[in-house]
Amino acid sequence: MKLTVLGSGVLIPVPKRGNSGYFLQTEDHSILIDGGSGTLRRMVDFGIDYKTIDTICYSHMHPDHTLDLVPLLFAYRHDPELVKPKFLKIVAPIGFQDYFNRLIEIYGGSVLCDWVDIEIQEVSRGEVILEDLLLICGHTEHTAHSVTYRFESGRGESVFYSGDSDVNDELIASAKGVDVMILECSFPDNLKRKGHLTPSECGLIAEETGCKRLVLTHFYPEILDTDIISAVAKYYRGEVDLAYDGMEIEL
Numbered sequence: 001m002k003l004t005v006l007g008s009g010v011l012i013p014v015p016k017r018g019n020s021g022y023f024l025q026t027e028d029h030s031i032l033i034d035g036g037s038g039t040l041r042r043m044v045d046f047g048i049d050y051k052t053i054d055t056i057c058y059s060h061m062h063p064d065h066t067l068d069l070v071p072l073l074f075a076y077r078h079d080p081e082l083v084k085p086k087f088l089k090i091v092a093p094i095g096f097q098d099y100f101n102r103l104i105e106i107y108g109g110s111v112l113c114d115w116v117d118i119e120i121q122e123v124s125r126g127e128v129i130l131e132d133l134l135l136i137c138g139h140t141e142h143t144a145h146s147v148t149y150r151f152e153s154g155r156g157e158s159v160f161y162s163g164d165s166d167v168n169d170e171l172i173a174s175a176k177g178v179d180v181m182i183l184e185c186s187f188p189d190n191l192k193r194k195g196h197l198t199p200s201e202c203g204l205i206a207e208e209t210g211c212k213r214l215v216l217t218h219f220y221p222e223i224l225d226t227d228i229i230s231a232v233a234k235y236y237r238g239e240v241d242l243a244y245d246g247m248e249i250e251l
């Protein structure tokens, strides 16, 4: 598997860090994990063909994680190079179908088309099987229905994505022993906000899960000038990296 970071920032514009978006390439699947505004554009920048996406996994419906869905569908409708018919599976938290229906009320006529077949599966906890891949969903503390995703390949490689999250036992249980843990790290320790993580919390979580490698992401501007790595290293002794847009993680 190969994971590319498309956006390691949030909605507040800062240089070189876009809204949340990740692209996971497996043997059989091309998966977009979240996709805030600008995600499609970043895919082009990093040499990824957006037409190959067959699955989208949303962690929650905040705009910095979902806003590029309408542009994606609009592009699929108008791109002459799209291979038709196009099948797109969307895995998303409870409430997504209603969110999608409302988007379609506004944009439906201009974004839907006969050759793009969309299947929506709402998830809260449990497993989704995508041929070569096991996708394990878990609840986390952020919005009422926020989910985490753990992807496990048939070869035993695993990657965990927290989405936006606060500290909670279910997240830790779901990420146990994972190869790569992508964890949000929004604010510095002295500016903790409910529903998000700080570097010390990320360190404690990583140590408890025993993950092999920790990659921190979803940086608000306030945290960017702080020493994130040192704060994490007080609690976690494994490899820690700060995500950047365009970062590639091979598993």
Ligand SMILES: [Zn+2]
Residues within 6 Å of the ligand: 060, 062, 142, 164
């Ligand atoms: Zn959020």
Ligand SMILES: [Zn+2]
Residues within 6 Å of the ligand: 010, 020, 062, 064, 065, 164, 218
């Ligand atoms: Zn967010």
